[in-house]
Amino acid sequence: MQTGFAFTRFADRLTSVAELSSDDLDLLARMPSAIRHFSSHDEIRRRGEHASECCLVLQGYTCWKDADHSAGQITSVHVPGDIPDLYTTLSPRVDARLCALGPAVVAFVPHAFFRELSAQSERMAHALSLLALADIACLRNWLVILGSCESLTRAAHLICEITVRLRVVGLARDDRFPSPFTQSDLAAICGISPVHANRTIQDLRRKGLLHWQSRMITIADWPALVRLAGFKSDYLRLRQPVLQQDPLLPEPRTPDGLEMSSSTLAPATAAPL
Amino acid sequence: MQTGFAFTRFADRLTSVAELSSDDLDLLARMPSAIRHFSSHDEIRRRGEHASECCLVLQGYTCWKDADHSAGQITSVHVPGDIPDLYTTLSPRVDARLCALGPAVVAFVPHAFFRELSAQSERMAHALSLLALADIACLRNWLVILGSCESLTRAAHLICEITVRLRVVGLARDDRFPSPFTQSDLAAICGISPVHANRTIQDLRRKGLLHWQSRMITIADWPALVRLAGFKSDYLRLRQPVLQQDPLLPEPRTPDGLEMSSSTLAPATAAPL
DNA sequence: CGCACGGTTGACACGACTCAATTGCTGTGG
DNA sequence: CCACAGCAATTGAGTCGTGTCAACCGTGCG
Numbered sequence: 347m348q349t350g351f352a353f354t355r356f357a358d359r360l361t362s363v364a365e366l367s368s369d370d371l372d373l374l375a376r377m378p379s380a381i382r383h384f385s386s387h388d389e390i391r392r393r394g395e396h397a398s399e400c401c402l403v404l405q406g407y408t409c410w411k412d413a414d415h416s417a418g419q420i421t422s423v424h425v426p427g428d429i430p431d432l433y434t435t436l437s438p439r440v441d442a443r444l445c446a447l448g449p450a451v452v453a454f455v456p457h458a459f460f461r462e463l464s465a466q467s468e469r470m471a472h473a474l475s476l477l478a479l480a481d482i483a484c485l486r487n488w489l490v491i492l493g494s495c496e497s498l499t500r501a502a503h504l505i506c507e508i509t510v511r512l513r514v515v516g517l518a519r520d521d522r523f524p525s526p527f528t529q530s531d532l533a534a535i536c537g538i539s540p541v542h543a544n545r546t547i548q549d550l551r552r553k554g555l556l557h558w559q560s561r562m563i564t565i566a567d568w569p570a571l572v573r574l575a576g577f578k579s580d581y582l583r584l585r586q587p588v589l590q591q592d593p594l595l596p597e598p599r600t601p602d603g604l605e606m607s608s609s610t611l612a613p614a615t616a617a618p619l
Numbered sequence: 620m621q622t623g624f625a626f627t628r629f630a631d632r633l634t635s636v637a638e639l640s641s642d643d644l645d646l647l648a649r650m651p652s653a654i655r656h657f658s659s660h661d662e663i664r665r666r667g668e669h670a671s672e673c674c675l676v677l678q679g680y681t682c683w684k685d686a687d688h689s690a691g692q693i694t695s696v697h698v699p700g701d702i703p704d705l706y707t708t709l710s711p712r713v714d715a716r717l718c719a720l721g722p723a724v725v726a727f728v729p730h731a732f733f734r735e736l737s738a739q740s741e742r743m744a745h746a747l748s749l750l751a752l753a754d755i756a757c758l759r760n761w762l763v764i765l766g767s768c769e770s771l772t773r774a775a776h777l778i779c780e781i782t783v784r785l786r787v788v789g790l791a792r793d794d795r796f797p798s799p800f801t802q803s804d805l806a807a808i809c810g811i812s813p814v815h816a817n818r819t820i821q822d823l824r825r826k827g828l829l830h831w832q833s834r835m836i837t838i839a840d841w842p843a844l845v846r847l848a849g850f851k852s853d854y855l856r857l858r859q860p861v862l863q864q865d866p867l868l869p870e871p872r873t874p875d876g877l878e879m880s881s882s883t884l885a886p887a888t889a890a891p892l
Numbered sequence: 893c894g895c896a897c898g899g900t901t902g903a904c905a906c907g908a909c910t911c912a913a914t915t916g917c918t919g920t921g922g
Numbered sequence: 923c924c925a926c927a928g929c930a931a932t933t934g935a936g937t938c939g940t941g942t943c944a945a946c947c948g949t950g951c952g
Binding site: 769770811812814815818 | 907908909910911
C-alpha cells in the first residue's frame with residue numbers, strides 16, 4: 347500500500363464532472379492504493395463479496411458482467427479513471443461480477459479514504475456524487491439503446507461512448523485506442539450474438555467508419571460514426587462537452603493509460619507491489 | 620403544504636430495504652408534502668428542469684421516459700412508495716421526462732426534508748442510500764433483460780417485478796392490481812413494438828399465466844410466470860424476500876394505493892390542497 | 893506439431909417490425 | 923338516446939433483422 351501517482355487519471359475524471367480546488371487535488375494526491383494486474387477475463391470482484399476498498403481502473407478496461415458464464419450480459423464498461431464499485435462505500439456487498447476486458451491494471455483504494463475525502467471537502471463529496479449520477483445516466487442511456495436501436499447503431503454508439511470517455515481522461519487523443527476485448531465481449535455489451543457482432547463490425551468497417559485490427563480501433567470517420575449512432579454526449583454530464591470533431595481538451599499528456607501489449611502488459615511507470 | 624399521512628407508503632418502502640428505529644419513523648411522520656393529481660401520460664417533470672423537491676408516488680404508476688415523443692423508450696417504472704427523482708437532492712437538474720402511467724397521485728417533498736433526515740439520523744441516511752442502490756440494481760437488471768431475453772420473457776419479467784414491488788408496499792396482495800397503462804406503454808418499457816406487445820400479452824393469456832382485462836391484471840399462475848421469466852427477486856435488495864408462492868408480508872392493510880377508477884380518480888382518503 | 897481460440901462465412905429458421913385494415917370501447921355532442 | 927369521434931386493442935400479410943448451427947481459417951501457445 348502506497349501513496350500517490352494513481353490519482354491522476356481519477357483527478358481527470360473528477361474534474362470532467364465538477365470543478366475542484368487545488369486543496370481538493372492535494373487531498374486526492376494522498377490517495378493510498380494497492381496496485382494489481384489482471385489478465386483478460388479475470389474476475390476482479392466476485393458476486394456476493396464484501397468489499398472494503400474500491401477499484402480504480404488505471405489501465406485497460408473492466409466491466410460488470412451479470413451471469414457467471416462467459417456469455418452473460420455486460421451491464422457497463424469502465425475505462426481508466428473510473429471506479430466501478432464506488433457504490434460499495436455505501437453498502438459493501440457486491441451484486442455482480444467485475445471482470446477485466448483485456449489485460450487491466452487496477453488500484454484498490456480503501457473505503458475509508460473516500461469517507462475522509464467527503465468529510466474534509468464538501469466540494470469533493472459533491473463531485474463524488476456527480477460521478478455516481480453520471481454512471482446512472484450512462485446506464486439509462488444504454489437501456490434506451492438496447493430497447494430501441496438495432497445492432498449497427500448499438501455498436502456505433504458503444505464506440506462513440508468509449509472514445510469520448512477515453513478522451514475525458516486524456517486518452518484516445520488521436521482517434522486511436524486499444525481494443526483488447528473480443529468480438530464476443532462486444533456482443534455481450536450490445537446484447538447481440540457473437541456471430542452477429544462480427545457481421546456488425548464488418549459493416550462498420552465496410553462503411554469506412556473505423557478500422558479494427560490487431561486489437562486496436564482507429565476511428566476513420568468520426569462525424570459519420572456519430573451521425574449513425576445518433577450519439578449525443580450530454581448524458582455523460584460532462585462540464586465541457588468533448589466536441590465531436592475536434593477534441594478540445596486540456597493540456598496534452600503522454601497516453602499511458604491504455605498502452606499495453608496484449609499479453610505482456612509491462613508494469614506501468616513505477617509499478618509497485 | 621401539509622404534514623403527515625403521505626409518509627406511510629414511503630415508510631413501507633424504506634423498511635423493505637433497511638431496518639428503521641421508531642425514532643426514524645417519527646422523523647418520517649413529519650414529512651411535509653404537497654399532493655398533486657395527474658392524468659395518464661401527463662408530464663410530471665420536464666427534461667432540463669431544476670427540481671427543489673422530490674416526487675413521492677402515492678397512487679398509480681409513473682415512469683422515466685427518454686424521448687419527447689410518445690414512443691420513446693421507458694427506462695424505469697415506479698409504484699407507490701417510490702421516489703423516482705430522489706437523486707435530484709444531489710444534483711437538481713432533471714435529465715429526462717417523468718410521466719404518469721395512467722392516473723397518478725404524487726406528493727412533492729422538499730429536498731430540505733431529506734437533507735435534514737440524513738443529518739438527524741445516520742440510519743436513515745443509510746436507508747436512503749440503499750433505496751438509491753436498489754434503483755440502480757433494478758436498472759442493471761433491466762439491461763440484462765433487454766440484452767438477452769425475447770419479448771415473452773421481458774413482459775413476464777415486468778409483470779413479476781411490478782407484482783413484487785407492489786407487494787412490498789402492501790398492494791397486490793390478492794395477485795390482482797390495476798394496469799391503467801396501455802399496451803403501447805408496455806411496449807415502450809419492454810423495448811418492442813406496440814403491435815408485438817399485443818401479441819405477446821395474448822401469448823401470456825393463452826398460456827394461462829394471467830388475465831388482463833378492463834385495466835386490471837390478475838396473476839393466474841404465479842409459479843409458471845416466475846419460471847417463464849426466470850425471475851429472481853434478489854436484485855431488488857429486499858431485506859426479507861417476498862416469496863414466490865405465499866406473500867408472507869407484515870400486517871395486512873386496506874389496499875388504497877392503487878384503487879382508482881380509470882378516469883375519475885377520486886381524491887384519496889382525505890385529499891388536501 | 894497440434895490444439896485451442898478468436899475471427900469469418902454461409903445457410904436456414906424464427907422472432908420482431910411495419911403497414912394496413914378492422915374491431916371494440918368510451919366519452920361526447922347532437 | 924343514438925351517432926359519432928377517438929383511442930386502444932386486434933388481426934393478417936409480408937419483410938427484415940437476428941439467432942443458431944456448422945464449417946473453415948488464421949494465429950499463438952503448449
